[in-house]
Amino acid sequence: MTKPSFRERVLQAREDAIVASVNRLLADKGFESMTVDEVAADVGIAKASLYKHFPSKEALAAAAMTTVLDRALAFLEQEAKREAAPVEHLKAAARWTMQVTLAGEMPSLPSQNSTLRTALMQHRGYLDRVMMVSERLGTWITAAQAGGEIDPKLPAEAVLYTIYARACDPVLPFLRAGGRLSDEQVIEVVLATCFNGLMTR
């Protein structure tokens, strides 16, 4: 790990700017509707220059998703140090996810048979990070089910997917559009329905 040269650092900064733009546009319009021209315009460079950094639109998106996963891993690492019951860690993870989503920084997953999906499935860095996040959450889920906080009758993978799904929950933007709740209130409502259910306890 040698010290990066000035030239390398300015290049890295540019790539960070690109990824940030992609992240936002991806969250706002989705992969299919986002165009490379838009990204270039948003970053403020020529489209051809983009392709010197990333070989394809899919690679662009994959870099954005990978970056978000790195942010998630950083958060989870901090959260793991906190003293709390496993289910509280899970709630914190879901809350973080929804905060990122409402902040417009959560690139929407490739819903179905997209070219992006096949590209991601071959992207080592992406898959590795998904695995790491899943394992971190998985240990909390197992512990929470063993302790009876999370319903032990639920398949663990169902719990995992349910938490993941908060990242693209359409209830979040809908409730915000209603205008009667602040972003914080929206998150607490969805968090409550997620962990407590719709029915009265």
Added chain:
Amino acid sequence: MTKPSFRERVLQAREDAIVASVNRLLADKGFESMTVDEVAADVGIAKASLYKHFPSKEALAAAAMTTVLDRALAFLEQEAKREAAPVEHLKAAARWTMQVTLAGEMPSLPSQNSTLRTALMQHRGYLDRVMMVSERLGTWITAAQAGGEIDPKLPAEAVLYTIYARACDPVLPFLRAGGRLSDEQVIEVVLATCFNGLMTR
């Protein structure tokens, strides 16, 4: 309401076939990835013929969404005749929605700033049906909250959106892809997490 001629009936049948294809393709790939050429090929007619029936791709999708809403209204009407607690009606509605989704017959909503979304917002028939479905569910939600079955502290619109959101819950296809659960089991698991929450009761 005069009896339709033979010619009218064969035309209606063709439009039904078109809508059915659109419905499936929309559920499978989403609006942006679905192409009009695909629809034409799937129906087995020329693309130009499609445009004699529907003036645009958006109109095609709107017709599919409207048809699904009609199916939903028909189901809700039957469900309303059944003797049951309000919350049971809501569960039945959510279950029906998920069944349609897993059957590949639920056109995915326009996630965000799509051209489809603006088109739907000007489509009278679509908006009317959304209103009717929302009102039907709304009365059950109000009754269930008054009776204390659904948590009265939750905003009614949050309950409504949460039930709507089962139509595009990514947990459904993910759990199915896991291969360890039948479609019926997948639905019951998601239904349980929706109404009971992740935590043990």
Added chain:
DNA sequence: GTCTATATAGCGATAGAC
């Protein structure tokens, strides 16, 4: 690596014959 300019392909929509 950055730019301007262009290649190439696919898409929504239409023209016009039958």
Added chain:
DNA sequence: GTCTATCGCTATATAGAC
């Protein structure tokens, strides 16, 4: 109303000068 053929546009991606 159905078809074949095509328009017009936009998108991803690249060539080539600097």
